[in-house]
Amino acid sequence: MSTAGKxxxxxxxxxxxxxxxxDDLRARRAPAEQPPMAAGPLAKRERALGGGQPDRSGxxxxxxxxxxxWRWKNVLVPPNAYxxxxxxxxxxxxxxxxxxSFRFNPxxxxxxxxxGATQTILINAYCVCRELQGVLVQGYVQWGIQAxxxxxxxxxxxxxxxxxxxxxxxLREQAEAAIKDxxxxxxxxxxxxxxxxxxxxxxxxxxxxxxxxxxxxxxxGLRIVTVQIKEAVVSSAQLWENLQKPxxxxxxQVARLAELRSEEAIAEREMAAARLKETxxxxxxxxxxELRAANEAALFDTEVAERLRRTRREHDDSRAVAELEAETIxxxxxxxxxxxxxxAETGRLRIEREQELRRLELDGELRLTQxxxxxxxxxxxxxxxxxxxxxxxxxxxTPASLQARLIESLPEIMAKLxxxxxxxxVSFNGGDRTTVSGLLTELxxxxxxxxxxxxxxxxx
Numbered sequence: 001m002s003t004a005g006k007x008x009x010x011x012x013x014x015x016x017x018x019x020x021x022x023d024d025l026r027a028r029r030a031p032a033e034q035p036p037m038a039a040g041p042l043a044k045r046e047r048a049l050g051g052g053q054p055d056r057s058g059x060x061x062x063x064x065x066x067x068x069x070w071r072w073k074n075v076l077v078p079p080n081a082y083x084x085x086x087x088x089x090x091x092x093x094x095x096x097x098x099x100x101s102f103r104f105n106p107x108x109x110x111x112x113x114x115x116g117a118t119q120t121i122l123i124n125a126y127c128v129c130r131e132l133q134g135v136l137v138q139g140y141v142q143w144g145i146q147a148x149x150x151x152x153x154x155x156x157x158x159x160x161x162x163x164x165x166x167x168x169x170x171l172r173e174q175a176e177a178a179i180k181d182x183x184x185x186x187x188x189x190x191x192x193x194x195x196x197x198x199x200x201x202x203x204x205x206x207x208x209x210x211x212x213x214x215x216x217x218x219x220x221g222l223r224i225v226t227v228q229i230k231e232a233v234v235s236s237a238q239l240w241e242n243l244q245k246p247x248x249x250x251x252x253q254v255a256r257l258a259e260l261r262s263e264e265a266i267a268e269r270e271m272a273a274a275r276l277k278e279t280x281x282x283x284x285x286x287x288x289x290e291l292r293a294a295n296e297a298a299l300f301d302t303e304v305a306e307r308l309r310r311t312r313r314e315h316d317d318s319r320a321v322a323e324l325e326a327e328t329i330x331x332x333x334x335x336x337x338x339x340x341x342x343x344a345e346t347g348r349l350r351i352e353r354e355q356e357l358r359r360l361e362l363d364g365e366l367r368l369t370q371x372x373x374x375x376x377x378x379x380x381x382x383x384x385x386x387x388x389x390x391x392x393x394x395x396x397x398t399p400a401s402l403q404a405r406l407i408e409s410l411p412e413i414m415a416k417l418x419x420x421x422x423x424x425x426v427s428f429n430g431g432d433r434t435t436v437s438g439l440l441t442e443l444x445x446x447x448x449x450x451x452x453x454x455x456x457x458x459x460x
Contacts (some may be wrong), residue, residue, distance in 0.1 A: 015124075015136075061162060062113045066104065075104045077113060082148040085111045096149055114157045114164070118144045118225055121168050125176040126235070127183035127191075134235030135191055137179050137198065141171065142225040143210060150221030167222075171206065175227075178205040188234065195229040203227045406443075 065076040077083045079099035086093050088108040095102045098116055125137045145151050155170075157163040182201040183191055191198070203224065212219025 061115045061164070064113050068104075071105045071107055073104045073106065074101065075111060076101045080116045082114045082116050082145060082152075083111060084148070084152050085109065096152075098148070112152060112157060112163075114145065114148070114152065116145060118142050119164055119168060121172050121175065123172060123175050123179065125179040125183075127180045129183050129191055130185060130187050133188050135183060135188065136231075136233045136235055137183060137191070137229060138231040138233075139175075139179070139199075139202070139227070139229040141175055141202075141206060141227050143171065143206075144223050144225055145221065146211065146223035147219075147221035150219070152221075154220050155222075171210070174209060175202055175206060178202045191232050192234070195232060198229055199227055202229075 062081045063078055064081070067074045067076065075083075075085075077099055082098055083095065083100050083102075084093050085095035085100075085102050085104070086109070087105075094109075095111075102111075104111065119142065121141045121143070123137075123139045123141065125139075127135045127137055129135050156166045159165045179198060179202055182198050186197065206227065207224045210220050210222035210224050
């Protein structure tokens, strides 16, 4: 059973896929970074007492937080993790269960935290079957904790990085042993074709170990969720090919017989098709000759009828063109007569409109002249009336009103006089200022004095 120089590519591929799957299922958690503590007296005092920032249990599958300082600490457990809390001098745990948080004294207390999620174990069992041939059986087992008070006493969860590592290793070894025992009693064909006996045997053994007989206290406090066999591969490539050869040869024989029957049927069908094809070709040629003659006769009849139709159509078109030309000439004459009539009517209307416009212009000029004459007459009447009213007003003025008007015009008279270079005082006595004659006398005297002063200034 030497396989030197030959490789089992399928086996290598299955092993590589299994390695990738194991690497993907392996939990990777980065260690939690501790924030730097603030410097100061309070921080130094807390560090001296053993306290400080909330601590974590370190990188691991369970994220447990520890808060408080010195002997007054609290352990905060996630809700999906089992925990057991013991104290010195107590024969029983203080706290045990799923997701139980508690107060913790590092001096006298101890606790253990285990993940409560379902675990998956990948199995690669290299077995020897009844024919002493190597077979690789791949499968997986999913299990979980059913009774933690029993499990933590019987199993080792002390690995700080992966508490389930030792338990998974023990269950994997037991599962591989059960698979090897069962495969040793089976033939190669049975292992490759029916994996149910292996699943039943492996499930029974693991449940007997993990859960105990009839749920007694003899188990490990675990529960087997499912057991599956994924793949069974023969280790020898030559044996794998030999196992496939009978079926391949049988299928090749069936395929060859089917191919021969198909070739015979095809040959018969080809001959029948050739005869039918030749017969149809002759019939088609005869039908084509008949159709060709009929088409030629119909083509000749069509050409004759077409020539006759074209000749008749040409004559009809000539008559229609002549009629259309005559109708066009008559229509042109009618249009010319109508145009002349419209031009005469348009000239008459233009003359009437010009006469009407001239008449309207004359009427407008006449009315404008009348309006101007009437306006001049009214203006003359207004001037006469204004002169009469002014004369009445002048006649009606009294000496007092004249004196008031003269007084009002004195500032204007003084403003028009030249600026005096010297001041002369003239006194008037004896005049009656209550009468117009007395007032005029005084004004005449003022004007005479001013004139003499001006004449004196003009002399050299």
